[in-house]
Amino acid sequence: MTSVRFSTITYNIGQGFKNIWRNKLFSLASIATMTACIFLLGLFYSIGANFSEMVHTAEEGVAVTVFFDAGITQEQIDNIGNEIKKRGEVRDVKFVSAEEAWDSFKVEYFKGREELAEGFVNDNPLANQANYEIYLNDVSMQSSLVTYLESLDGVRQVNQSEVVAETLSDVNKLISLIFVSFIIILIAIAIFLISNTITTGIAVRKEEIAIMKLIGAKDSFVRAPFIVEGIAIGLIGSIIPLVILLFMYKSVMVYVTEKFIFLTNFLTFIPVHEIFEVLVPLALILGIGIGYIGSRMTLKKHLKV
Amino acid sequence: MIKLEHVSKLYQEGVPALDDVSINIEKGEFVFIMGKSGSGKSTLIKLLLKELTPTEGEIYISGKKLSKINHKAIPNFRRNIGVVFQNFRLLQDRNVYENVAFAMKVVEAPTREIKKRVPLMLSLVNLAAKYKSLPRQLSGGEQQRVAIARALVNEPEILLADEPTGNLDDTNAWEIMRLLEEINERGTTVVVVTHNAEIVRKMNKRVIYIKRGQVVGDGKWGDISEI
Numbered sequence: 001m002t003s004v005r006f007s008t009i010t011y012n013i014g015q016g017f018k019n020i021w022r023n024k025l026f027s028l029a030s031i032a033t034m035t036a037c038i039f040l041l042g043l044f045y046s047i048g049a050n051f052s053e054m055v056h057t058a059e060e061g062v063a064v065t066v067f068f069d070a071g072i073t074q075e076q077i078d079n080i081g082n083e084i085k086k087r088g089e090v091r092d093v094k095f096v097s098a099e100e101a102w103d104s105f106k107v108e109y110f111k112g113r114e115e116l117a118e119g120f121v122n123d124n125p126l127a128n129q130a131n132y133e134i135y136l137n138d139v140s141m142q143s144s145l146v147t148y149l150e151s152l153d154g155v156r157q158v159n160q161s162e163v164v165a166e167t168l169s170d171v172n173k174l175i176s177l178i179f180v181s182f183i184i185i186l187i188a189i190a191i192f193l194i195s196n197t198i199t200t201g202i203a204v205r206k207e208e209i210a211i212m213k214l215i216g217a218k219d220s221f222v223r224a225p226f227i228v229e230g231i232a233i234g235l236i237g238s239i240i241p242l243v244i245l246l247f248m249y250k251s252v253m254v255y256v257t258e259k260f261i262f263l264t265n266f267l268t269f270i271p272v273h274e275i276f277e278v279l280v281p282l283a284l285i286l287g288i289g290i291g292y293i294g295s296r297m298t299l300k301k302h303l304k305v
Numbered sequence: 306m307i308k309l310e311h312v313s314k315l316y317q318e319g320v321p322a323l324d325d326v327s328i329n330i331e332k333g334e335f336v337f338i339m340g341k342s343g344s345g346k347s348t349l350i351k352l353l354l355k356e357l358t359p360t361e362g363e364i365y366i367s368g369k370k371l372s373k374i375n376h377k378a379i380p381n382f383r384r385n386i387g388v389v390f391q392n393f394r395l396l397q398d399r400n401v402y403e404n405v406a407f408a409m410k411v412v413e414a415p416t417r418e419i420k421k422r423v424p425l426m427l428s429l430v431n432l433a434a435k436y437k438s439l440p441r442q443l444s445g446g447e448q449q450r451v452a453i454a455r456a457l458v459n460e461p462e463i464l465l466a467d468e469p470t471g472n473l474d475d476t477n478a479w480e481i482m483r484l485l486e487e488i489n490e491r492g493t494t495v496v497v498v499t500h501n502a503e504i505v506r507k508m509n510k511r512v513i514y515i516k517r518g519q520v521v522g523d524g525k526w527g528d529i530s531e532i
Contacts, residue, residue, distance in 0.1 A: 007416045211394055214354060215459070216384035217411040219377075 012221070016228025019201045026197040027233060033193045034237025034290065037186035038283045042245040044179045045279055050270055055172055057268075064146060065159040066132040072154050080154055081132060087148070089141035094133040101129045187290060194233055194294030198226050202302050209303070223303065226295050234291025238283040242276075249275060306332040306463065306494050307353065312362035314348050314518075322348040324518040326362070330496065332462070335489040337505045338498045340515035346498045349515070350467050353496075354386060355379055367462060384412055387456030387493075391468035393448040395440040401427065401451050402436040408455045426454040430484060446477030453484060457493070464488060466497045470504060482508060 020027040066084070068077060077095070085093050096104075134149075136142060142160060149158045202209070212222055253269045307330040314323040323345045330336050340346050351357040352364060355371055364371040367385060374382050395404050405426055409419045427433045430450035440448050449469060456464055466485060470478035482504055489495040499505060505512055506526045514522035514529050522529030 005413055005415065008410075008413045011410055207394065208396055211396070211407075212411050213380075214356075214383060214388050215408050215411045215455075216380040216382075218380045218413075221411065221413065 008221070012224035013228050015225035016232055019205070019225055019229040020232060022204060023197060023201050026200050027229075030190075030193045030197045030233045031237045031240070034190050034234060034287060035240045037183075037190045037290075038238045038287055039241035039244060040186060041183055041286065042241055042279050042283060044182065045282070046245065046249055046275055048175055048179055049275060049278075051175060052172065053268070053270055064134045064136070064142060064149065066134065066149050066155055067128070067157040067159070068130060069154050069156045070128055076154050077130065080152055083152065084132060084134060084149070087145065089136050089138060089145055090134055091137045092135040094135070096131050096133055098128070098130045101131065187286070190237075190290050191294040191297070194230055194291055195298040197233065198230060198295045198298040199302055201226060201229060202298070223299050226299055226303070227292065230291035230295025230298075231288050232291070234287035234289070234294075235284070237291075238287025242280060242283050245279070246272070246276065306330055306334070306367060307496070308365040309352075310363045310365075312352065312359045312364060314345075314352060314357060315360040321360075321518050323352070323359075323515075326515075326518070326520050328513055328520065328523070330494065332494055333489070333492055335486065335495045335508075335510045336497070337508070337510055337512045338496060338515060339500060339502070339505055339512050341500055344515045345518040346500075346515060347467070348518075350388075350465055350498060353465060354383060354388065380412075384459055385461050385463065387453075387459070387461040387464045389449070389452050389456050389464065389466040389469050391471035393440070393445075393452045393472075395448055395451055395455075397440050400437050400439050401432055401443070404440070404451055405454045405458050408458050412459055414459070422458055423454075426458045429457075430454045444477065445473045446480050449473060449477070449481050450484065453481070453488070457488065461493070463494045463496065466495065468499055469497060470499065470501060478504060 066080070068080070081093055081095060084090055134145070136145065146158050146160050149155055209222055249272055253272070256269070307328070309326050309328040312323055312326045313321055315321045326345075326349070338346055338349065348357065352359055352371075353366065355374060358372070366382070369382065371382075396407060399407065402423055405423045406419050409422065414422075424433060424436070427436055430453055432447060432450055432454065435443065435447065440451065443451065449472075453464075453466075453469075464485070469485070470481055473481060478501070485495050485497065486508070509526060511524065512522070512526055512529055513520060
């Protein structure tokens with residue numbers, strides 16, 4: 001293994017930044033595209049993560065309700081409950097007895113006229129309405145679970161909120177699809193622009209490269225400044241949007257919380273640190289990665305050393 | 306030091322640029338390679354630097370068979386050969402000192418070695434006082450001296466000079482030739498490619514004359530001037 005001198009590393013880093021400076025216009029275009037790419041990624045991520053969180057919260061409220069045959073024993077109900085709990089897609093199973101069902105109904109239906117419900121004290125109209133409320137990990141699994149539940153002995157009826165489940169699931173999928181497609185297009189544009197910048201840099205330094213090769217520069221020495229250039233463009237292009245996003249996210253949070261107080265019940269933001277814990281490494285890896293790949297690809301094509 | 310055994314180089318056009326050339330240059334020699342343009346001189350330089358591979362034959366430099374040097378080993382091989390060109394090929398955005406230091410940075414020499422060697426080389430080519438000047442602020446002769454300093458700073462065993470006086474007036478041309486002679490006297494093998502008969506005649510060194518890709522004469526000027 002050959003060791004690299006510190007002075008060689010600093011020289012090549014210096015040359016990389018000089019390349020950016022010499023080639024200002026192209027470098028600026030690349031940094032701007034990278035900034036746009038990472039900014040949109042961050043924006044999509046922030047919106048997506050918050051929306052997913054909201055969808056997830058909504059999903060938690062979506063339940064499948066299982067009603068039993070008349071005359072079923074508590075033991076049989078318990079057995080059904082145990083079978084349901086074994087299913088992987090089931091997050092939680094809550095037993096609602098006939099009394100609890102009636103209490104809950106009473107509160108909603110006879111609100112303000114509670115005396116009207118007193119006539120039913122010893123005659124629960126919902127006597128056959130004991131049920132299991134089943135909450136899922138993923139609402140897209142709902143229909144298969146319902147089919148299973150309907151096949152169980154002792155089950156009279158299964159209620160489900162099919163439309164809600166499918167809509168939520170579809171919206172989630174659609175957001176992910178748009179998100180991924182958009183990011184792929186942006187990455188391709190960013191790589192293309194970085195590649196153009198490096199190609200121009202190689203053309204500008206053609207004579208210098210030729211002399212370096214004749215003097216006896218190693219391939220890695222000739223390539224290093226261009227790799228540094230690509231990575232630096234990627235790095236600058238990911239730090240700028242991260243700073244913009246940080247200020248934007250905080251401002252939007254404050255603005256929405258202050259101006260739309262009525263929305264805060266169901267519009268809760270994921271805290272800044274939770275978003276940026278993911279976004280910072282993601283943006284940096286992507287920025288540096290795109291810069292590296294863009295320059296590496298170009299060097300392979302245009303710099304035969 | 307430099308040995309060519311039946312070397313031929315055929316480009317795609319079909320006409321051989323070099324045709325069955327055999328040359329032997331000893332360590333410490335000063336040799337002119339002469340010939341008109343298109344005679345194959347540039348091809349010979351490129352072959353010696355392993356920029357090109359011969360179609361036939363074998364080249365040995367410092368005992369190394371060039372066909373056995375793989376791509377990865379080329380940089381180390383080239384560090385043993387200093388090259389000077391007709392058009393100097395200096396980096397225009399760097400001053401005299403930086404141009405010479407560049408050659409050492411490229412071979413990853415330690416900084417303190419660069420600081421020690423570059424001023425020595427600039428003294429040798431008599432340009433110590435102009436170390437801060439940019440190439441465009443120098444005369445042609447001075448620029449060529451910077452190029453020679455750059456070629457020698459890594460202490461190569463061989464110095465290849467491709468038409469080093471081609472862009473210079475007589476006074477500057479002679480200064481450069483005297484400098485090359487001095488370098489040769491210090492032990493470096495010097496190979497000068499030129500078509501300047503006047504210089505070759507006056508220098509009275511060994512001359513290898515190439516015509517249409519073939520060696521048609523090898524000896525002192527008096528021996529080959531008839532050709």
